[in-house]
Structures are given as C-alpha cells and as structure tokens.
Amino acid sequence: MDTDLAARIHRAAHLTGTFRLRSGVTTDEYFDKYRFESDPVLLRDVGAAVAALVPDGADALAGLELGGVPVAVVVAQVTGLPALFVRKRAKEYGTCRLAEGGEVAGRRLVVVEDVVTSGGQILASTAELRALGAVVDTAVCVVDRESGGRESLAAQGIELRAAVTATELRATAG
Numbered sequence: 001m002d003t004d005l006a007a008r009i010h011r012a013a014h015l016t017g018t019f020r021l022r023s024g025v026t027t028d029e030y031f032d033k034y035r036f037e038s039d040p041v042l043l044r045d046v047g048a049a050v051a052a053l054v055p056d057g058a059d060a061l062a063g064l065e066l067g068g069v070p071v072a073v074v075v076a077q078v079t080g081l082p083a084l085f086v087r088k089r090a091k092e093y094g095t096c097r098l099a100e101g102g103e104v105a106g107r108r109l110v111v112v113e114d115v116v117t118s119g120g121q122i123l124a125s126t127a128e129l130r131a132l133g134a135v136v137d138t139a140v141c142v143v144d145r146e147s148g149g150r151e152s153l154a155a156q157g158i159e160l161r162a163a164v165t166a167t168e169l170r171a172t173a174g
C-alpha cells in the first residue's frame, strides 16, 4: 500500500455525515469516488495502483457503471488491456448491450470497481457477465471498505484485490 496515495485519496474523498449506502446500510462515513476521479493527477495515480493488481492472463477489463468506468479507462491505459463498460441494466434501444465496447463471451474479464462495501454490485454484475459467457475470477478496486465484500465475493469464486482499505485510509488522517 502506498501511504502517500492513501493520504491523498482520504483528503480528496473522505466525507462524514449520514449516508445510506447501496447495500441499504446507513453509515457516518463515505468515500466519494467522484472526488478522486475528477482530479486528473490523482485519478492517474489511483489507476496506476489498481493496474498493479491486475492478474496475468486477463483478456479485458470490465469497469462497472458509473464510478468503475473512469478507473477502468486509466487501468486500460496503463496495462494496455482493452476496457468494457458494464451497465447496471442493458440498454433497451440501439445495440441493447449490457457491456459496451467489445465482446464478453469466452473472455477472461477482470472487474474494475471504485469502492467495495458488501460486494453486492460486483456479485450482480459478475453474474450477468458470466451468464453472457465471460470468465470472471478477479475483481480489482480502489477502496475496500472491509464490510464483508471480500468474503461474499470469495464465496462466488471472485478474488478481491484492493489498492487501499478503509482502515488504511483512516490511518492517514492521524
């Protein structure tokens, strides 16, 4: 873990207040990924840290709408792997695709996510990608909130690799 990068992420993105999370849980702490994704220098460094987690043998990245997409784009730039952009729901017109940018069937995809809490979004998207014929066994993310996501993903055969944990981010605040 890069302590300086963790401090920069914490400074940019750590919010306090009352927040309802995707999982339905209410918390007093939030990591606003858009705050580190909208800073071009920080996003590049975050992307480089996530790129270092991508396993050998991947055919493509699968960035999850919305916050996973900017990270996936930078990881694609660093690794040279193509990126797919995975919607929460397939479009209902035009190409009607769930995953934009390329084929899914028969490819080994690495899921790219911003923040992981329960792992619910990765589980849902992975199930859809697998149903379309993808092989998915690894997900990479910027922040692991250490709220059961790693365990839930492991139970479905997905290894979670995170650039930083919430504990590491909090530690930078002193």
Ligand SMILES: O=P(O)(O)OC[C@H]1O[C@H](OP(=O)(O)OP(=O)(O)O)[C@H](O)[C@@H]1O
Pocket (backbone or CB within 6 Å): 022, 023, 033, 064, 065, 066, 067, 068, 113, 114, 115, 116, 117, 118, 119, 120, 121, 122, 149
């Ligand atoms: O691990 P989980 O419990 O699933 O929670 C984490 C998910 O929730 C947030 O997404 P959000 O729904 O806010 O979507 P966005 O990226 O479209 O803003 C976050 O970006 C992850 O996708």
Ligand SMILES: O=C(O)c1cc(=O)[nH]c(=O)[nH]1
Pocket (backbone or CB within 6 Å): 020, 021, 022, 023, 029, 030, 031, 032, 033, 115, 116, 117, 118, 145
């Ligand atoms: O679980 C979530 O919904 C969530 C947590 C968090 O810290 N940041 C975020 O963007 N989403």
